[in-house]
Amino acid sequence: MYNHIIMKYLSEDTIAALSTAAGQAAIAVVRVSGAQSFEIVRKIFCSSSGVEKQVMHGYIVDGGNKVDETLCAFFKAPTTYTGENLVEISLHGNPVIINKVLNLLYKNGARAAAPGEFTYRAFLNGKKDLAEAEAVCALITSKTETAARAALNNVAGEFSAKVTKIKDSLITLLAYLEASLDYPEDDIPFMSAKQKKEMISLAMAENKKLLDTYKISQCLQKGLKAAIIGKPNAGKSSLLNSILGKNRAIVTEIAGTTTDTIEETIDCRGIPLTIIDTAGLRTRAENSIEILGQERSKEAANKADILVWIFDSSESLDKNDLIIAQYLNESCLNAYIIGVLNKCDLPSKINEKDIKILGKFNAFLNVSTKSGKGINEIMNTIANYAGISDLNNEYLLVNSRYFALLTEVQNDILKAQQAVESKSEDEIACFEIKNAITALEEILGINVPHDILDTIFGTFCIGK
Ligand SMILES: Nc1nc2c(ncn2[C@@H]2O[C@H](COP(=O)(O)OP(=O)(O)OP(=O)(O)O)[C@@H](O)[C@H]2O)c(=O)[nH]1
């Protein structure tokens, strides 16, 4: 619905929206952007000092009545967020006041901003390329500091710079390839076959580096789900509590203590990790509550990216471990499985070798929730799975749109490489390189059809 609105009114309208979260707060900021924004705001703003400044204290007024005390900041185009004249009105964060002020702005010539329209304008006015603009949304929704830093790197143009560098090297290569096509008999070697191959390999390597960032980037933005699965009394709830550092779940020596799933989200080395404690799985169930609980455990296992499959190492394996193995081997084929031998503070009756045969484990750890041994290692193993090896590393965000386009680029460059290697195929190489350049430009928002732009910005919230 908003798509048409955006395109129809985009350039000429002055738009207004609440840019801070809705609800009661100390301060709320209403943004107004567009050619008429200064005039419109001045119709409802009365300065207390009468002195013209960029930031002025005063009152929002409706006729002769004061609506709120305010601080209005006037930013002149083009050095503003949107590239247009922009006013930020700081109000007291009361929804009644906010609505009143928005209605006054609408009455005086502004219209309600569509989702993402401020950032859309920033993009259209060349303040941000598309990758930078998209990252604004990621920055706002990031759930950990590492994820926010990665999004900020994109907002600051670091991802775009890498994409531009690959694009520029391909444009140079294309120029040489086209020149040698146009003047084939010329003696001057514009660029040797070796140099061409080197340039192609370099572009491929740089592009691959960005592609390789995809998994970690998804983990940082979307987070991971880890389900703790095991038989009753293996120590699942104790493990959840140890990881959280608080007594979130009830722990007793009675088998079948946990009857429901318990979810908590933590920052695991920068990844938003949702850990799910589950009801123990066993061959029999005491009652219908336990049957329902076990169904939930299986559901949690099915949805998890990571299974923390926990064993009581102070006991021999029994048929309960076997039915869990049977279920996980049939139903959870794609999960990353960490085998945890818990209660390693007690004399052990089983070891890694005994559990290895039960399933496709990706890692094994000896843990004691009692002493805390192995808890850090579980976190490190999960971080490693996501691709995080060092907490101080800086990351960039590669979303699924970029991933699809970068994959296309990689394939195009590969085909160009094959063409260059077969010597007489420079024309094909040119064609493939041009395709790669187009895909890289699409990431940056160059020549992107409006319907795609509308879809991208339509996912933003109003006020962004
Ligand atoms: N010695 C020792 N005891 C542990 C350890 N971890 C858990 N326990 C004990 O094992 C018993 C069961 O622990 P829980 O965490 O409730 O086990 P659970 O897997 O959640 O059990 P259910 O909820 O019944 O499925 C409790 O008495 C815990 O104190 C450990 O590392 N060492």
Ligand SMILES: [Mg+2]
């Ligand atoms: Mg439990």
